[in-house]
Amino acid sequence: MKSDVFQKTITKVIDVNLSYLLKLPAGYEKGTGEVPLVLFLHGAGERGTDPKLVKKIGLPEVVDKGDFPFILLAPQCPISTAGRANWIMELDGVSALLKEVIETHRVDLKRIYLTGMSMGAYGAFELASRMPDLFAALAPICGGGCPEKADRLKEIPTWIFHGERDDVIPIRESLDMVNAIKTAGGNVMFTSYPEAGHDSWTAAYNDPEFFSWLLKQSK
Template identity: 45%
Template sequence: MIKQISLLFLLLICLGSKTVFAQQSHQKLITEMGYLLYLPEGYQQDTLKKFPLVLFLHGSGERGNDLEKVKVNGLPKLVEAGKKFPFILVSPQAEEGWESKDLMRLMRSLQKKYRIDEDRLYLTGLSMGGYGSWDMAIKYPGLFAAVVPVCGGGDPSKVWIMRHTPTWVFHGAKDDVVPLRASQEMVDALRPYNPSVKFTVFPEAGHDSWTDTYNTDSLYTWMLSQKRFKYSKVAVDQGILDNYRGIYVNTKGKDTVVISSGPGVLIATVKNRKIEIQPYDQHQFFVQAAEPLDVVFSGKGKKQQFVVNDEEKKVYKMVKKE
């Protein structure tokens, strides 16, 4: 999975810190190479089947280079106690804090090493790991099929990037370490773009809301039912597509994009290169099915424009009707 890139660059090409690793069996946790790896029952026997994967990020108390610490809370603790899951569980250990670029490096290596269903990658973490979950989901929004941050927080101004990522947030109402508002602000900022975001507050829980969270059986049913988001093309009246034809200029960078139309699609031209953008409704278009970047048209006549939803919202206004 490549990190989101700007529409202009995408059109032109089509359109840190040290991480440690270790291993875990399907019955007990086994230390190897710096992360804990749990393999579900049947993994060794069925050599063709691909399995979902859950990436679990621990809290600040489990930092360091002693993997025994990672077994103290959350999903690794449940595995150590004998609980069985139908997914691969990877629980790395951070020496200091979570770095999304290093976690992404880990994910790439895991995808090469294990039989993983790439449409069913899931991310969860508690406290510091909750913050890490929000950060990684924002930086790599097309990677995970669902995200479950527990008593964490992040940057509300960027959370709209997760508009296509199913998200279930958990927090304790009496948390005096990470205040409830840290999750509430993220949920409030995300909901206008992702109305299905789920938010569970445990009224009597303090900072340890993760015990209740990971003992919630419906969480796993919900999570495993999610698949990585992909756009799906729909048919749009040709007259609507023709109406979008014109020359558009970025309101900040002054990049110019020429929009023309073809049968059932729009064609964006940047510096003499062309790429089809396909509709997933009459006003919204995508470039690649699995890349969470879209182009949304609005307005009429001289006020017509489109917005590229990428790492930021980039506005292109029509300067000439084609």
């Protein structure tokens, strides 16, 4: 049986209001063991206060159609009055929300994974650089990051994806991170899709090998 929980939370740590989607794996309610958790950061088009928007695209869309053995946590980035909201501005709230979910659910602390697409990929790179000891794997899709912070990512197994015909975020943004992580001595893989534009997340998140790789990673 699928289990979906849509709710808003005001975090006790920094008093930030974030809408989010939390999806529990089949059998979670009757189980007793710890399970992995995947934190997903969406792109710019899903910002707002209705987490159902987050469910329409990317990893939540894929997970909603099947049974996956992990908790999916997908916060929603709000839209500021100036329209400039992005994940970098909201990472304190995301961190507090993640902490709250970890404390209230049976999360395997050795198997917490981070992924994001487009704007969410930038957020994922940044959050991983701030909390490198927490995440067992990182999977940014069609985004970019700060090569200067690659040294903080070198201990996190990373798989980066990008479409070669992306005219929104150039593939160079991902390649710069791949090269920087390699130079830092990190463990990074890169997959490019020759025919894909900005939407490289559909191919990545629908690839069974992606989930096989992800769930094998452990701290």
